[in-house]
Amino acid sequence: MPGSRSARLVTTALRCYPPRWRSRHGDEAVELATLLMRDGMPVRSIACSYFMGAARARLAPGPRRRLGVAAGTLLVAAASLGAPLALLSSSAPASAASVIRARITNRADAAGQLESVLRSRHLHITVTQEPVSPSLVGSIIGPGIRRVSSGGAGIVGEMTGPCAGGARGCVDGIVLPARFTGSARIVVGRAAKPGERYAAAADIFRPGEMLHCSALLGESVGQARTALQSLHVKIAWETDGGKPVRWPVPVGRRYYIAGGTALSAGSIAIRIAAKDPAPISPEGSHGRRC
Amino acid sequence: MVSRKLDRDDATDQDVLRRAGDASVLILTSLAGGTKHGYALIQDIKGFAGVQLGPGTLYGALDRLERLRLIEALPAEERRHPYRITAAGAMALRAHLDSIERVSAAGRLRLGLAGI
Secondary structure, rough: OOHHHHHHHHHHHHHHOHHHHHHHHHHHHHHHHHHHOOOOOOOHHHHHHHHHHHHHHHOOOOOOOHHHHHHHHHHHHHHOOOOOOOHHHHHHEEEHHEEEEOOOOOOHHHHHHHHHHHHOOEEEEEEEEEEEEHHHOOOOOOOEEOOOOOOOOOOOOEEOOOOOOOOEEEEEEEEEEEOOOOOEEEEEEEOOOOOOOOEEEEEOOOOOOOOOEOOOOOOOOOHHHHHHHHOOOEEEEEEOOOOOOOOOOOOOOOOEEEEEEEEEEEEEEEEEEEOOOHHHHHOOOOOOOO | HHHHHHHHHHHHHHOOOOOOOOHHHHHHHHHOOOOEOHHHHHOOOHHHHOOOHHHHHHHHHHHHHOOOOOOEEEEOOOEEEEEEHHHHHHHHHHHHHHHHHHHHHHHHOOOOOOOO
């Protein structure tokens, strides 16, 4: 292995693995590190990867060892070699104590609730609000965390829950490492003011959205047109591939309503397709009559 | 509706890789093309996925896949252990790829990328 310091760093990382692992993979792991260094992979990256692998190997169920002792040993070993602890902590399995969870439970004050939790933890994360379609009000709008500065590495993830209106899969919380030191921005959906364009919108046939239970999904364009006109909203027709459809929209029985999105409270985009999309609709029967 | 839900649950049960992590899927995909040892796996995965697996991640995933009997280690050649995918591994990979395809189709549909 090139360089005694490199060798010592990798060897120390490998020493953190359980003995059983070392007897199985130890020799090969040293050889692999040598080959990767030869290919130009930085020795610190290799050592870090082994440190993290060792942490996972020791923290994984199986070897009955106290987790605190195992993690402590690894952290001390990493620190003694100057290995970046932030990387180690971000990749180790997240325990309840090592993360901060901020979850929205009150949609009416989603932004205020998140801000309150983040402020109490002294995190430099700002919460802004943008107008969204009805089912996304009070949810975090993806990507959950934006504009992460240095120090933000190690974001653990997002939590999902029900949307306004009852659909599933809205982001209603974030999970951050307790060591998070970066700055970032979270965007929360709010109800739009009259005429305001949505920054984000869900499928228009989803629960809580304008055409939920409308029975229009899968209907022919001819049949749906009259019902849509009665809504008194501006309609942009487009193909299922997103291309605008010029008027007159084909009203023959071949064309069906395939989906749609609300652009604002007063304008919607409706997609049409040449076949009934109902059997593959991800929203199931939501566009049908309830 | 009930039968539809059951179908989805069955598919989830078959997809044992759903929670196994990306590295496991990449490794199984690589081994589907033939037996390989650690270094060859890293090189192959970098080639077809553009992902540089760290050695610690690689061994962690190999151990996990071996515990699940989705791969098996062959006798060592010098210091290197070649691995090969098992029949169960091939089935798990196939189920996972099917699952990804379903998600991909739904995503493309919602993004308006599916042609008419």
